[in-house]
Amino acid sequence: MAENADGCSVAVKHFLAKIEKKKHLNAFLEVYTEEALEQAAQLDADRLAGKLLGKLHGVVVGLKDVICYKGHKISASSQILENFTSIYSATATEKLLAEGAIIIGRQNCDEFAMGSSNENSAFGNVKNALDESRVPGGSSGGSAVSVQAGLCMVSLGSDTGGSVRQPADFCGIVGLKPTYGRISRYGLIAYASSFDQIGIFANNIDDAALTLEVIAGADDFDSTVSVKEVPVYTTAIAKNAAPKRFAYFKEVLEHEGLDKEIATTTKKYIATLQAAGHVVDAVDFNLLESVVPTYYILTTAEASSNLSRFDGVKYGHRAKLNSTDDLTSLYKKSRSEGFGKEVQRRILLGTFVLSSGYYDAYFTKAQQVRRLLCDTTSEIFKKYDAIISPTVPTTAFKVGEKSDDPIEMYLADIYTVFSNLVGIPSISIPLFTHSNGMPFGLQLMANHFDEVGLLQISKQLMEG
């Protein structure tokens, strides 16, 4: 990475200065100044001593505040984890460090990764660096803005329903969500375990591919992670101009919530792809209206279970009690004080859909829809290399514009939740600029574990 004798230190100083200058964006909750400088000095010394260098030697990385780093605070941007320090590192964190990456800090996000605008953080919202009156997207808003504003080279976020791709779209950068199970979730604070996946923010496809190569793969600490061999993505995605077969969902481009200009631009882009020799076919998708409700039923159900561990007893915030308070009031008070409004809403919703009287009507039915979506997807990938769509129906909206209307906020997840429901890899690539000045992306989805295909096509489309 760095050419000079003190290249890593120079790089870290550069990013620290930039972080300081852009403090008002609120992208970082904590910056590891001393430690990053020490790490950099050590890496510089290793290089001078002729030691074997890691694949990410001197790469400056930020971590979303849901990815554990031993000995460092982690809060999921929530009051409930107040003063909690990780006692182990996530496998992804370990792998980054083992390859010489420098972790520069912990990044702001929506509380417990629940949200689409970073307005649900207990530590204030994050600003979009291109227009500070607008949101950066969420839930990994701080991680996206850090790459957008040049505060680090790469960030790790998490994507349960779009939290990497949607902020990447709003910020004009690359956001990759790998296949469910490609990267270990060990040390990732759980929101909805059958959906959660660590994802990568980068400026270009090569950086995303290299990071994925380092952090993907089997892990004894996560029984849901795949043992499939990790391809050498960096070489496997080398330029290839061969024509591809794309599918798109007709209903997606005709959806009433889709910004007219995004629709027109995407349609024109499809025509350009066809003119360049690619096959691009419209495919019927009559389940579009079901994806958001299915996602919110299943993820809130899983969240209500996952978040039950934050009870004021084991760790984090504990409410002050009166002499008459019993154990139940300790739970109630601690959880009411510690969790923000959106997290409470989701816990209640999830508890409701799992309750015995409603389980079949909501939870079982949503699982059935998930099955149907998986079947539809397998059929599509028998014929096509990728599914394309806009990543989000609008460009980045104004701070406060949707924060009072959770349903409106949820509905905007319509294009991203699909790949989490079926577990396939997906990416948002920054191809377009709206007449309002904001960027927007194209989303590509590929078959399970076809990150090579996904990244290769993305490179082809981004680099021409």
Ligand code: GLN
């Ligand atoms: N916006 C979605 C939600 O609020 C996605 C969140 C995520 O991917 N973590 O659930």
